[in-house]
Amino acid sequence: MTSDLPTTAGALRAAGHVPRGVKAEIRENLLAALREGRNPWPGIVGFDRTVLPQLERALLAGHDVVLLGERGQGKTRLLRTLVGLLDEWTPVIAGAELNEHPLDPITPESKRRARQLGDELPVEWKHRDERFAEKLATPDTSVGDLVGDVDPVKVAQGRSLGDPETIHYGLLPRSHRGIIAVNELPDLAERIQVALLNVMEERDIQIRGYTLRLPLDVLLVATANPEDYTNRGRIITPLKDRFGAEIRTHYPLEIGAEIDLVRQEAGLVAEVGDHLLEVIARFVRHLRESSSIDQRSGVSARFAVAAAETVAASALRRSALIGENPPIARPVDLDSVPEVLRGKLEFEAGEEGREQEVLVHLLRRAIADTARSTFAGINLRPLAELVSDGHPVATGERVHAGDLLAALPELPVLHEVAQRVGAGPKDPVGRIASAVELALESLYLTRQIAKDSDDDRTVYG
Incomplete structure (x- = not known):
């Protein structure tokens, strides 16, 4: 040189x-x-x-x-x-x-x-x-x-x-x-x-x-x-x-910037769709605005990066357990974030014993906000009626994406939901299942359907 x-x-x-x-x-x-x-x-x-x-x-x-x-x-x-x-x-x-x-x-x-x-x-x-x-x-x-x-x-x-x-x-x-x-x-x-x-x-x-x-x-x-x-x-x-x-300096001011930062910095071992990264970005935003979190310590961008990597790792583990390939993250993988990353946050003194409750509540808010923006203009009522009328849908770390989709008959709304997250008919079933699962979780959070969970299985009905 x-x-x-x-x-x-x-x-x-x-x-x-x-x-x-x-x-x-x-x-x-x-x-x-x-x-x-x-x-x-x-x-x-x-x-x-x-x-x-x-x-x-x-x-x-x-x-x-x-x-x-x-x-x-x-x-x-x-x-x-x-x-x-x-x-x-x-x-x-x-x-x-x-x-x-x-x-x-x-x-x-x-x-x-x-x-x-x-x-x-x-x-x-x-x-x-x-x-x-x-x-x-x-x-x-x-x-x-x-x-x-x-x-x-x-x-x-x-x-x-x-x-x-x-x-x-x-x-x-x-x-x-x-x-x-x-x-x-x-x-x-x-x-x-x-x-x-x-x-x-x-x-x-x-x-x-x-x-x-x-x-x-x-x-x-x-x-x-x-x-x-x-x-x-x-x-x-x-x-x-x-x-x-x-x-x-400051934390990212826009959700899109936070997503770009996570996408740039995270070492993802499985596919994590933009809709799930948006959930993580909104979750971090809610944490930074929460009175339960010690804002003097801040909520590091490393938290968002670690959350995305944890979600990807959860999808990879499911792939190894049930042979779901390629490994693609679904909303059920978000459940691991509060448990794994709770220690990265500093809570206010009055929140002792409520840490998990606070994190789960803010994560559900982030999921609801993301689903609202992602599916804006789509009528999810036919999906809610179908699930309520005897077509329960199971998900979890031991439930294959194909089994999740097989529990639902063909509905035009399912294609609309998949398109909103960039998934097409020829895409891997995991990508489509991730979109459908987000729609189901949205219906649950808006109290249109029920949800029962145990250790490794969740049923919408």
Whole structure:
């Protein structure tokens, strides 16, 4: 990939290469993407009109950025896409400890090598993926981890303690000419946060008693929970002041965006139709609006992804038990979601003992809302009368989709129901059965038919 690129500082200079800061590099690449109509944020869903315009303005202004938002809102995912705004390849001094530009060395050792070798200073090229560093701000993080410390091995080699070259550089200096992302910034101890002040404003570092000035060129981005950031005072005021932009993220504002996000992120082991993903999206929406759920903790997008994967796994298990192929999820598979994922939610203190009841109620609301929007304009009364007049329909994890459909005679309404979820006569029976089962559950929830359930079997009648 880099065989035709300059390999010495002299060749780099002769090629007309001019050093530029990482923020200028990001600005120019972002402007180029916007002018050409390219999407600079691949894989980011639901932020097009809210978060992304704010982030683009911050990057164009050359600001360090902190993203504020509850868990599972895609903050880390968004920060990782910043890598795509860096140049694909960039020159660095071969063998240097930091990513120094061959025409602009900053460490004492690299400056000495540049004087000695001149135009013969060796150059290597780094890919943009190597210029992004990510640090989870755990409470045990030290100043040495972020900034650096004295390297006893170098001292043992005969150098004096006052020699700047005895320093072992931390993560921030090693991110020179790149991006460093700090996740959960409020979890850093306050004395460690102080170490970031000079990096963000004066763009240098201080290590113990050394008089060392390194003009670091980094873009510092961070994530934080707004509860930690604003209420509990766990970020020191000078550090807050040094961030040029504070941007609030959010959960998907539209059902369609939530479905797209789940479809993109979930690893589904069986087919899950859009009507079932809509149920999951509406279920998550109801959870985020419920007074029974602790909204300070939020309901992560990972919950929706895990719910879709659980529904798919339930369909795959049924396929293995009764030989139903291909495995296709049906509404009965939604019953596993409250049981499996209850532990991913934080409930208000007054809801102890009612957790399962709350989840089942909200899931039924989501099913009813989805059926209402999916089957709007279809008269389901003939199906209700048929089931009530002696054609009970059984479903469950040991009931084959073919058996479910065989319990019902041909009715025009069944074809309409199947068409609404995109299923045709030649499609697998599981896809058609999934639509019919949603219609039956809708009739039950609107009290037009009855439903009796035991451990692994449900009968509509």
